[in-house]
Amino acid sequence: DAKTTQPNSMESNEEEPVHLPCNHSTISGTDYIHWYRQLPSQGPEYVIHGLTSNVNNRMASLAIAEDRKSSTLILHRATLRDAAVYYCILRKAYGQNFVFGPGTRLSVLP
């Protein structure tokens, strides 16, 4: 299974943009890039996903490198409620499953 590598932790100031990196050098052409986050004492929640092109939704933006070997989750204005563990996960087209790594713990400072 293709694996992802993320920094263990990151810190951001409130109301500033946050760029969360993810490396996936062994990604295959049919792997989707998914991002989930997990707030304290809650189940993970979906943030965004993409295949080849950059994606935007109400929560975040996903920037995918041209060679697809890395991606960046962008939170445009961090709030205290964005403090969570963020997971970058690869998923094959026919749904073989999510392998969660340890993720990146994001702290947001007021």
Next chain:
Amino acid sequence: EAGVAQSPRYKIIEKRQSVAFWCNPISGHATLYWYQQILGQGPKLLIQFQNNGVVDDSQLPKDRFSAERLKGVDSTLKIQPAKLEDSAVYLCASSLVGGGADEQFFGPGTRLTVL
């Protein structure tokens, strides 16, 4: 729309006892997943159902864990007998069809403590 429901939210048992967890997925979702999350780690997939058939149970410890999905809707996960290392949060998730672009919706989890 209603989310994924799980019960109980918390359970404390002694080792060698049995325990069961229940999950009700989002209506119309064909795919159901059970994950185990040990403190400080990411969730680990235990079993994936497509309707009422098993798609992947490669990481389910089958000597003590079992799961079923009744009529392709609700699901139960059972541990018999429990060990200390089974202490974890058990998460249920569901998705519409289970494909690569599918979004998974997670329940709140059941926190199991084995003494």
